[in-house]
Amino acid sequence: MAQQLTPEEVQAGDVLSSSLEKVWGWYLAMGIISIIFGMVILTWRDETLYAVTIFAAILFLGVGAFRLVDAFFDESHRLYSAIIGIISIGVGIAILVWPKPTLYIVAILIAWVIMLWGITELVVAFANVHAAYWWLRMIFGILAFGLAFWVLRYPGHTLNVLVAVLGIWAILYGALEIIGAFAARHARAHWEAIKAGV
Secondary structure (H helix, E strand, O other): OOOOOOHHHHHHHHHHHHHHHHOHHHHHHHHHHHHHHHHHHHHOOOOOHHHHHHHHHHHHHHHHHHHHHHHHHOHHHHHHHHHHHHHHHHHHHHHHHOOOOOHHHHHHHHHHHHHHHHHHHHHHHHHOOOOOOHHHHHHHHHHHHHHHHHHHHOOOOOHHHHHHHHHHHHHHHHHHHHHHHHHHHOHHHHHHHHHHOO
């Protein structure tokens, strides 16, 4: 049985689907950049604490900026995107300006931000089970939460492990953004199918 949508929901969905189709290329670009960045991290040979902190800071600043921009386009997730964006940028700046952070501190900061991303993805996924690929956000959230929990449980691991965590995280994030980009490209058609009860 098709779910009845209120006129307000229909209007909000029309606006959101239209705006998503306009910015799908932005999501695609962010996904590609993130995957390339993850591959660079994983193949980087200078695995010093300095390199890890720079990689982490760049990743958090980039994702934070993207989430803040996303907050302007996606009204349904504006609060989540804004919170993630502000916290990610704050942690990125903290990692850059922290005078010689220890491996332990960098690991804790990375883990808490990844855990926050995971929780946010889970909340958004379960709040939008009617959306295309909602289950991918759920899987991404579970993986992020598990990865962050593991890093928090063993924060004193070697730099190699932290580099791998950052690289894998950037690639997973990029893959999710690319899938989201193609979903956004056809957002109006998907929304029309939902309105029609298909």
